[in-house]
Amino acid sequence: MPRNKISDNIEGIIKYLLTKKYSYSVIQEELSEMNLNVSRSTISRIANQVGKQRQAGLLNSQKPKYYRRRHVATPAVVRRITSYINKENPRTISLMAARCHIGVGTTFRIIRDVTHAKCRKKRPVHRLYPAVIEKRRSRAWRMYRRLCNGRYKNYVTTDEAWFYLDSSQGVRDIYYVRSNEIPEEVKKIERNDLHPVAVLVWAGVSAHGKTQLHFIEHGSTITSKYYIEHIIEPFIKYDIPRLFPGDARKRMILHQDSAPGHVAKDTLSYMKEHNIQVIAPHEWLFKSPDATPMDYSILGTMKERVRKHKVSTLNGLKNAIKQEWENLEQAVIDNVLENWPKRCRLIYYAHGSHIEHLLQ
CATH class of the missing domain: 1.10.10 (Arc Repressor Mutant, subunit A)
Known part of the structure; x- marks a missing residue:
């Protein structure tokens, strides 16, 4: 009808x-x-x-408005949220909203419009003890003077780093279960965190190019003898003539960290015999990855690029590292080295403390 x-x-x-x-x-x-x-x-x-x-849009050209009663930001709620965000380890917005019995949007507007605060992510930095801070303060200006006015171009900065094989091999760590089904067995993803598959790599950069890669043999300890035979001798034989040909070799200075094999007497004596200038252990910045180009940029960039390769074997990981090392642009290296003197100067101005907040 x-x-x-x-x-x-x-x-x-x-x-x-x-x-x-x-x-x-x-x-x-x-x-x-x-x-x-x-x-x-x-x-x-x-x-x-x-x-x-x-x-x-037939009735009018305006977007239809939806009226919904918002939670009232009472003074008590504002005071409570203000106390939350003033803590050293503040709660998440979702947890603050649940504690105050208001919506997430209301909590966000209170933080933004009432308290005029913004959420920022903490920067990960290395731990500095008082003795380390004092050494950084006393050595930073001297290091800056050695690098300023383009003198950093005479340096070859080197370091080792671990590259880890992704144990998940692209397997996702989530799965879905329907509400009307009971899984027969909980799915698992196996990881080998105690003995991860990894390779240790030595490398160096300069304003004139990159050194060769050296893979540290599995189970080897980088003693003075191993460091000289497997890294320093090939570096002197192949890398220095290519990066600093002719008389430029006399101006070349090697920069390395304070690993035991690097600062051993035999290592330093061997370099002195072969006329290799090295920054003395009492001159470089002690435990300062923020003042070492390989630590604060080059190796991190390499790891990000290698991580994009879907490899499942150790040989595949080594090939990916070699490929990305060849593809590393000299312009990227030059930009990193240009910031090296600036970082040393900032450490001096910061009296040896962290400088990450000064690099904005």
């Missing part, structure tokens, strides 16, 4: 009452006072038509 069609006048009255945000029951009462009997389904149908017209 077809339903009775209402007149355009009645439909216009219902649309007008809908714009007043009246409920369906209130609209029915208003129409009954006019001796008009209209069902709630008819009112709902007209309301749906109005909504579709708004979405299609």
Whole structure:
């Protein structure tokens, strides 16, 4: 049986009452006072038509507004959220909202508009003890003087780093279970965190190019003898003539960290015999990865690029490292080395403390 069609006048009255945000029951009462009997389904149908017209832009060109009562940011709630964000380890916005019994959006607006605060991520930095801070302060300016005015171009900075094989091999660590199904067995992903598959790599950079890569043999300890035979001798034979040909070799200075094999007497004596200038252990910045180009940039960039390779074997990892080392642009190296003197100067100005906040 077809339903009775209402007149355009009645439909216009219902649309007008809908714009007043009246409920369906209130609209029915208003129409009954006019001796008009209209069902709630008819009112709902007209309301749906109005909504579709708004979405299609037929009624007006403005975006339909949805009115919803927001949580009130009372002074007590504001004080509580302010106490949360002033802590050393603040809670997440979701947890603050749950504790205050308000919405996440309200919590975000209180932090942004009322307290005028912004969320920032903490920077990971290395730990500095008082003795290390004092050594950094006393040596930073001397190191800066050695590097400033382009003198950093005479240096070859080197370091070792571990490259780890991704144990997951691209396997996702999540899975879905339907609510009406009970899994027969909980799925697992195996990891070998105690003995991860990794390779130790030695490398160096300069303003004139890159050194050769040297993979440290598995199970080997970088003693003075191993360091000389497997790294320093090939470095003197192949890398120095290529990077500093002719008389430029006399200006070349090797920069390395304070690993036991690097600062051993035999190592330093061997370099002195072969006229290799090395920064003395009492001159370089002690435990300062923020002042070592290989630590604060080069090796991190290499690891990010190698991580993009989907390799599952140790040989595949080595090939990926070799490929990315060949593809490492000299412009990237030059930009990193240019910031080296600046970082040493900032450490001096910071009295040996952290400088990450000064590098914005």
